[in-house]
Amino acid sequence: MVQQLRIMPRGVRVFLVYGFAVLALVGLTLPLVVAEAVEAPVSPLGIVDMLLLAYLIFTLTLVLQRKQAGYGLALGLASLSVPLVAIMYLAAGTIGALIALVVAVVVIWSLRRPASRGWFIEP
DSSP states (O other): HHHHHHHHHHHHHHHHHHHHHHHHHHHHHHHHHHHHHHOOSSOHHHHHHHHHHHHHHHHHHHHHHHHHHHHHHHHHHHHHHHHHHHHHHHHHHHHHHHHHHHHHHHHHHHHHHHHHHHHOOOO
C-alpha cells in the first residue's frame, strides 16, 4: 500500500485530501442529525447526510483501489464543490465564494489531468 501511495499522481492526492475534508465536515454535522433524530426519526438533513456519507466512503474506497468506476464517482464528488461557491457567497461573502471557487477549480482540474485518469486502471 505504501508503494501505491508513492506512485499516486498529485491530482488523485488532491482529490483524496478534498474527500477526507468533506468526510470530516460530514462527521462534524452528525451531532445535529442525532439531535434531530430525537424529535423525528427521519429528517431531510439526516437523509442527505447519510447519503453523502455513503457516497463519500464508497468513492474514496474505489479511488484507493484504483477501480475504473472510481473515476466517474470521483468527478461526481468533485462536482459537489460547485454549489459550495454559492453557499459560501451567501454565508461568507465574496471572499468565501472565491476560496470555494479556487477549491472547486483545483479539485476538478487535478482529476481531469491525464496522469490522474491513468491512475484508475483496475476493472
